[in-house]
Amino acid sequence: MSLENSYPRVTVAEAGRHNGETVEIAGWLYNLRRGGKICFPQLRDGTGIIQCVAVKSALPEDLFESLKNLTQESSLMIRGKIREESRAPGGYELDVEGADILQRVPEETPYPITPKDHGIDFLMDHRHLWLRSRRQNAAIRVRHEVIKGIRDYFDSHGFVLVDTPIFTPAACEGTSTLFEVDYFEDEKVYLTQSGQLYNEATSAAFGKTYCFGPTFRAEKSKTRRHLTEFWMVEPEMSYANLEDVKRVGEELVTFVVGRVSEHRREELKVLERDVTKLESIQAPFHRMSYDEAVVKLQAKGSEIVWGGDFGNTDETLLTEGLDRPVMVDRYPTAVKAFYFQPADDRPEVALGVDFIAPEGYGEIIGGGQRIHSLELLKQRLQEHNLPEEAFNWYLDLRRYGSVPHAGFGMGVERFVAWMCGLEHIRETIAFPRMLYRTRP
RNA sequence: UCCUCGGUAGCUCAAUGGUAGAGCAUUCGGCUGUUAACCGAAGGGUUGUAGGUUCGAGUCCUACCCGAGGAGCCA
Structure with missing residues (x-):
């Protein structure tokens, strides 16, 4: 898979400076909330976390389904337009237009560190x-x-x-x-x-x-x-x-x-x-x-x-x-x-x-x-x-x-x-x- | 090295010596604005290890293993 395409690559930390622009962000899935016809993948890239919005009616069927079924810490590049949004954590949101999933974490071996509480022994082991x-x-x-x-x-x-x-x-x-x-x-x-x-x-x-x-x-x-x-x-x-x-x-x-x-x-x-x-x-x-x-x-x-x-x-x-x-x-x-x-x-x-x-x-x-x-x-x-x-x-x-x-x-x-x-x-x-x- | 506390489902934790449970995670179903999303269902266990007491041990006793907090020592 090529990492090159025509979209400018930006980091989450820089996203606010690209309000209204169509860009690409490369990262890992931090968390995902989903509905039947809409889902909110949160993308983490090491510089911050940005919430993305994928709407079923606006995307190809297979792309929406693959986004909706993403697992925590799967690696992917998401393309879309940055938009100021008060409902989103961080103040900005990305409307998904396209995405490349590099590796989907298999559900048989899910990412061990969930967004819930963990003990210090477990965290130090990981x-x-x-x-x-x-x-x-x-x-x-x-x-x-x-x-x-x-x-x-x-x-x-x-x-x-x-x-x-x-x-x-x-x-x-x-x-x-x-x-x-x-x-x-x-x-x-x-x-x-x-x-x-x-x-x-x-x-x-x-x-x-x-x-x-x-x-x-x-x-x-x-x-x-x-x-x-x-x-x-x-x-x-x-x-x-x-x-x-x-x-x-x-x-x-x-x-x-x-x-x-x-x-x-x-x-x-x-x-x-x-x-x-x-x-x-x-x-x-x-x-x-x-x-x-x-x-x-x-x-x-x-x-x-x-x-x-x-x-x-x-x-x-x-x-x-x-x-x-x-x-x-x-x-x-x-x-x-x-x-x-x-x-x-x-x-x-x-x-x-x-x-x-x-x-x-x-x-x-x-x-x-x-x-x-x-x-x-x-x-x-x-x-x-x-x-x-x-x-x-x-x-x-x-x-x-x-x-x-x-x-x-x-x-x-x-x-x-x-x-x-x-x-x-x-x-x-x-x-x-x-x-x-x-x-x- | 010493003292104290702990070890139960993948994770966080419950369970008077009397049928091992919940939430999260995972899977399936539902939902077009979620904020650790929510609602419904399913699968998931040699209770750290080895002995012992007992009709019966996750629970009591002994030893060991692993970890956490503290002491001493230091940055």
Whole structure:
């Protein structure tokens, strides 16, 4: 069957701009309501859904019958005139003049996802088809906008994209959460859990860099905020300190939120996201030290003591009643990774910062200033029982023109979940990988 | 890994220890403006698996499998 004909092909999203014109729309049958002599096929093409009208008296007998007997998600191209119509969902309707049915879904094997309710297990098993539904489509489009916004921000602020390896020979921060890859002959290799250490090398080569790719954590986490495989953007800046991280992180977040609320209004509407919640995310974000956070949490009844890390409930308590993220800085050195620069006046706290999103979405950014002293870094490696030999290249960065430098990581899926107001981050990626789910 | 909850028709769910049911989906019939269309009819079941208690188990007990929510850990 030829896909070429004399009708101009338009998408559903463009249909409103072709009011009164005869066009062709190619898509899949979303739903069908029928009467004896009239039927309403709703066509989905990935950009939207448009209702079509087929009237028996105006069409060849076989065409009307084949349209009337269409099954859900059958693929077809429909030709006809676009007309403004208040009764139609979407405001426009297409009067059918002709159609080519490419594949009719057989009734023996009907499309499994009906317009009625389904459970999450069933939907996740059919993720490859679930992506066709309106809400999933909207969430993935928001993800696209978030990624584009992130890249546009860094590209226009002097950062160079330098991607870091997925196969890495050593842990970045610890050894307990790594996936081992049994392939390379000479040494054990793991899937990356951060591009951090390599970013420190590339930022000394290019000034300011970022990497953007998948990361892997072999944690037995089973919550709505965790994926085994997730995407992270990690910028790194030479001649920069903790304050630069806070400033750039704040700019990045407000820029991307602005992009999403400006360009993805339709998708946010489908997701029933309260857009005013996004519009109130403006600089300056709230700022507090770890010390202050602990006092605040204790006042709210948390059992946290100075020196411990925050749990999920602590993070939610910290942003309770806030309309924008809170930046918590200067964590105890002991709970942070070995490479964090200690504060000059208080070596027991590290120059790190976490951005905690409101509405219970938790930590979306974590980062800080890195150690630039060769001696101190060597000492830290010893304290953490890390083999100096393996980090020799990393130590070189402190031997050859060492400067204060800083950076952070931002998790894409948590950010998207926050933008979309989703309960679970599994809907922010096309094919989520989780503890008990690796298919499809 | 631990705690809690769940698994019955293709899907979503009912069913005092006593004859396994409804809605949707599918098929057939009706309807020229439907909005998760509606009306009428039909087909559709090894109640997650294996044991046990009982005259009798979807229901009670034990083990296992699968999933969901949470904890810890993290982005």
